[in-house]
Amino acid sequence: MGLLSIIRKIKRKEKEMRILMVGLDNSGKTTIVLKINGEDTSVISPTLGFNIKTITYQKYTLNIWDVGGQKTIRSYWRNYFEQTDGLVWVVDSSDLRRLDDCKMELDNLLKEERLSGSSLLILANKQDIKGALTPQDIAKVLNLEAMDKTRHWNIVGCSAYTGEGLLEGFDWLVQDIASRIYMLA
């Protein structure tokens, strides 16, 4: 982390964090964001564009950018990379067929220099669906152990449907970002 970016963080009045949610279409990104925010998740259309949610979480303000995952709009993801503190990669653990696509897109994303300093949370979503792969299996498929050693990452199983695992995941992410950018009081 450069000196400038540290100063930039310290200067902020509120303890803001910028979180970017990405992943293949149908992985549950929007549902996760709404669920965390305690909103109704029963009617959600596939995201055409993006949504922003500002959520107060513990003593931090999270600006969560939820960007659509359809193939056509994945090329726009890079428009959101700047100043990202936390990256959330969402996986549909029940979509066995597209795990290769999922791995490829994640690998591409992690090559991105502008994201090199951000903490990475992988959410193995849809654990409530019978037949879903466990987070351990997902970690194997995505070959997470082979990731660059400087990256802070964690994988957590969750269900946006029941809410299970979401807080555990975001707790880790927020703590990791906080300790990384010296904001822990």
Next chain:
Amino acid sequence: MEDDTLNPNLTESTEDASLQKKHSSMVERLSKRHQTGSDNSESSSPSFESVSSFLSRFNLLKTTIESNLAQSQSLSSQLKPHFDNIAASISDLEKLVAENSYFLPSYDVRSSLKTVSDLKQKLDNLNSQLIPKKKFAFKNKGAKKDSVFIPQQKPSTVANVVSEKTSSIAVRDSPGFRNETGQVLIQDCKGLEVGEFTVSDLDSCEVRIIGTVRALFVHRLKNCKVYVGPVMGSILIEEVEGCVFVMASHQIRIHNAKKTDFYLRVRSRPIIEDSDGVRFAPYCFTYQGIEDDLRGAALYQETGNWANVDDFKWLRAVQSPNWSVLPENERVRIVDVSNMNNGKEEI
């Protein structure tokens, strides 16, 4: 130029005409950028990299949309396409914000998004004011047998489980129908807890899924008919051709579909991507006890969303050429399989 087709109501004053030119060139550029796909570089993007030029562009588009909205009151016919056009312009506007959000101050992003959502709200209000709601009627035309049958009727093949190979890891078998030709495939999920279900690599088959599943994946189907009960989560359909689907779900995504009809009930807006010749109509499947299953899955209400299709390959102000509403006289009637227990066909 497509100025005329885009906004027929806006050619009266010169001011409006110039507005419109800017608008259409904007749309043009967006779609060009769109077509260049993933190889587009930073320089080809319509990013202005300057807050003021973004704002002036944004305000132009906003004014156009507002004047279109204002005209709605005086239009008596053609309201639906008019609203569709406005909705498309609003999503263009939203996209403009998205594309430029990386350099905009957060205040401007927030206020632009607020404007977009206000416009959406206005459109919704006008829409419900000016277009009367269609009445929902659940057609239950007796327990008529359906007339749709494929010739080679065979007793059911119940959920044959074929292991699917995944390159990196040996994945356990998952329930589904795979690699069949000319079969009637029936899955009765009543009393079972079915998670994800896969239907893939079928040719000229008829598939019936009775009861509720959590998630459905459909991949590589040709000339098939697929009838499914409520799906609690989402449906993902890829690479289908010459098929008929009758399905109910919370979310439906359709990729690479050709010449296929979809009879849907869906709580959110269905989307298509890389598809053409696809047509949409309301859900028309029934079996003994479907009402309870639909209620249990919160899919009992018709939402009308079967016709609110978003085409990710057509982010423009005019109706996508890739999909259409299936004309009523070409729709199949209710598909009723009440009297066909587990494939014991009685014809």
